[in-house]
Amino acid sequence: MSASAGRSLGELHDALRGYIARHPNAADGLDGIRWWWLPPHLQGVTRERLHEALMDLVERNEMLCTALPDGTELYARAVANHDARERNGHIHSVVPAPTTSPEPKE
DSSP states (O other), X not given: OOHHHHHHHHHHHHHHHHHHHHOTTOEEOXXXXXXXXXXXXXXXXXXXXXXXXXXXXXXXXXXXXXXOTTSOEEEEEXXXXXXXXXXXXXXXXXXXXXXXXXXXXX
């Protein structure tokens, strides 16, 4: 990989991370990401290169990729458990603890 190719992949990573940091609930396909998430100087990136950058972030658990029924891939920020706890201002279990059933009344 050439230095410029590596740098542009790094620039894509940085731009994508910046966008999801500013818009944590954003979700979009490749074309929407290219035109809405990327700064103008990166919008000429090929679909293949953008897909590569997105899949890098998916593999690093920074983003999620969901395949829709029509085959479209939808990308969004991966929400870690600690993010949910921080948003609520306290630590709690993301998965509810099992509860015991009340004893039946006779």
